[in-house]
Amino acid sequence: xxxxxxxxxxxxxxxxxxxxxxxxxxxxxxxxxxxxxxxxxxxxxxxxxxxxxxxxxxxxxxxxxxxxxxxxxxxxxxxxxxxxxxxxxxxxxxxxxxxxxxxxxxxxxxxxxxxxxxxxxxxxxxxxxxxxxxxxxxxxxxxxxxxxxxxxxxxxxxxxxxxxxxxxxxxxxxxxxxxxxxxxxxxxxxxxxxxxxxxxxxxxxxxxxxxxxxxxxxxxxxxxxxxxxxxxxxxxxxxxxxxxxxxxxxxxxxxxxxxxxxxxxxxxxxxxxxxxxxxxxxxxxxxxxxxxxxxxxxxxxxxxxxxxxxxxxxxxxxxxxxxxxxxxxxx
Ligand code: NAD
Ligand code: TYD
Numbered sequence: 383x384x385x386x387x388x389x390x391x392x393x394x395x396x397x398x399x400x401x402x403x404x405x406x407x408x409x410x411x412x413x414x415x416x417x418x419x420x421x422x423x424x425x426x427x428x429x430x431x432x433x434x435x436x437x438x439x440x441x442x443x444x445x446x447x448x449x450x451x452x453x454x455x456x457x458x459x460x461x462x463x464x465x466x467x468x469x470x471x472x473x474x475x476x477x478x479x480x481x482x483x484x485x486x487x488x489x490x491x492x493x494x495x496x497x498x499x500x501x502x503x504x505x506x507x508x509x510x511x512x513x514x515x516x517x518x519x520x521x522x523x524x525x526x527x528x529x530x531x532x533x534x535x536x537x538x539x540x541x542x543x544x545x546x547x548x549x550x551x552x553x554x555x556x557x558x559x560x561x562x563x564x565x566x567x568x569x570x571x572x573x574x575x576x577x578x579x580x581x582x583x584x585x586x587x588x589x590x591x592x593x594x595x596x597x598x599x600x601x602x603x604x605x606x607x608x609x610x611x612x613x614x615x616x617x618x619x620x621x622x623x624x625x626x627x628x629x630x631x632x633x634x635x636x637x638x639x640x641x642x643x644x645x646x647x648x649x650x651x652x653x654x655x656x657x658x659x660x661x662x663x664x665x666x667x668x669x670x671x672x673x674x675x676x677x678x679x680x681x682x683x684x685x686x687x688x689x690x691x692x693x694x695x696x697x698x699x700x701x702x703x704x705x706x707x708x709x710x711x712x713x
Contacts, residue, residue: 384410386455388442388488389462391415393566394502394600396425398459401604403432410434414451416441419705420465424698425565442484445491452491457498457611460488463538466569467506467531471656472713474530481534482541489545498552500611501542505559505596505621506532510659513592518665519557521619528657546617554614556607558622559664563600563684564691568703569710571595572685575635576692577703579642589654591632594661598624599679609673620673623664626681637682641689 385402389395390413399411415421417439429435440447442462452458462484464470464477485501492499508519509526525540527533545551562572575585606622614620635649669675692699 383457384412384455386451386458387411387413388458388460389415389421391417391421391423391425391437392461392465393420393425394561394603395461396565397563397600398461398604398607399426399435400429401601402608403429403434405608407434410436412436412438412451412455414438414440414442414448415462418464419709420567422565422702443479443487445487448487449491449494452488452497453495455497457500458488458492459500459502459607459611460485461502463502463535464531466567467529468569468655470529470531470534474534477530477534481531482537485538485541489541489551493545493549493551496552498554498611498616499542499545500607501539501553501555502607503539503555503557504532504535505557505623505662505664506659507536507539507557508662511661511663513594513660515661518623518663519621520665521621521668528659532659552616554610554616555619556603556610556622557619558603558606559596559598559624559662561598561600561603563688564695565698566600567706568699569706571631572634572638572688573692573699575638576642576689577699579638579644579648580693580696584648584650585635585639586650586652587631587635588652589658591630591635591649591651592660593631593658594628594663595626595631596623596662596664597626597629597634597681597685598622598677599681599684602677602679605678606669606675609669609675613673615672620669621664621666622669622675623666624677624681628661628663629681634685637685638689641686
């Protein structure tokens with residue numbers, strides 16, 4: 383099988399490519415990535431010389447390039463996106479371009495060449511749940527995005543479904559919860575905390591810290607996409623989540639401080655994110671019942687592993703952290 387992966391130089395895409403080539407060494411992967419600030423070929427250093435892997439430096443908005451690459455592939459797995467909520471508040475336009483128009487460009491190509499398109503989306507399209515509530519997002523939850531990031535992802539999801547309904551493009555969609563693990567950019571919450579502690583700095587907790595995310599280890603997400611590509615029902619959406627059971631940001635911060643042997647005086651409460659979604663939680667019953675998938679990696683164990691990975695890979699994250707700090711300081 384020839385798979386075209388978009389955004390494979392980012393966090394989840396690079397984990398997916400590594401996962402796939404380990405599990406299916408006969409398959410071929412082409413990685414189309416524009417190498418924005420979030421794209422990093424260092425994420426795939428161990429794979430770059432694999433004869434079954436090809437990197438193409440290009441933009442998903444480039445219709446001619448996308449058309450050529452889609453024609454040569456059997457399936458497309460679409461990760462490429464602007465993915466950080468804070469950046470979408472500082473500058474929403476790139477989110478509209480890449481997440482909506484970029485997805486449209488890909489859809490035109492898969493429509494023409496009749497290829498299976500797997501769209502990687504987020505649970506953030508469903509908006510915010512309340513604290514203390516037991517409700518969870520399902521495939522039937524109405525869309526209610528609240529940030530420019532989640533609104534742009536919602537727009538892309540609607541387009542994907544429209545191409546399925548109107549043009550019979552074979553699509554599948556995943557809406558998954560917050561991922562964590564190796565190669566996540568140090569501007570995101572968990573890596574930011576770990577790298578700040580390593581630098582002797584405070585960790586920045588937005589608002590009261592009582593925000594809840596449904597943390598999913600990145601490899602479990604890759605396994606979920608695998609099960610959908612192998613046996614998912616064309617046209618279907620699957621929500622994917624972890625098993626972290628309503629742990630809030632402050633509790634995550636305290637776990638990391640504990641693993642790193644540092645006191646809670648390092649916590650600094652900082653000004654809150656505007657429109658900050660209170661709680662995300664995912665009910666992954668459908669993918670479990672239909673495809674037998676469930677998360678395998680326990681949050682606390684793999685959080686500890688993630689701390690170990692960042693401690694061992696300072697040379698990887700250091701330049702990204704410096705660049706991100708300069709970016710935010712300039713705003
Ligand atoms: P990321 O920001 O780490 O990586 C995005 C990648 O896309 C980068 O390599 C970047 O260079 C590339 N890219 C951006 N714009 C591009 C363009 N116009 N053309 C080609 N390549 C481009 O993102 P991530 O965290 O790996 O997320 C991957 C996907 O998963 C995204 O679609 C995101 O919305 C979704 N998602 C992420 C999470 C999470 O917790 N990280 C959770 C749910 C869903
Ligand atoms: P983030 O990793 O940006 O993911 P998302 O906004 O897509 O959920 O943030 C995860 C949670 O952590 C979210 O509630 C915002 C919060 N947060 C902090 O408290 N401090 C930080 O420095 C960052 C980056 C995020």
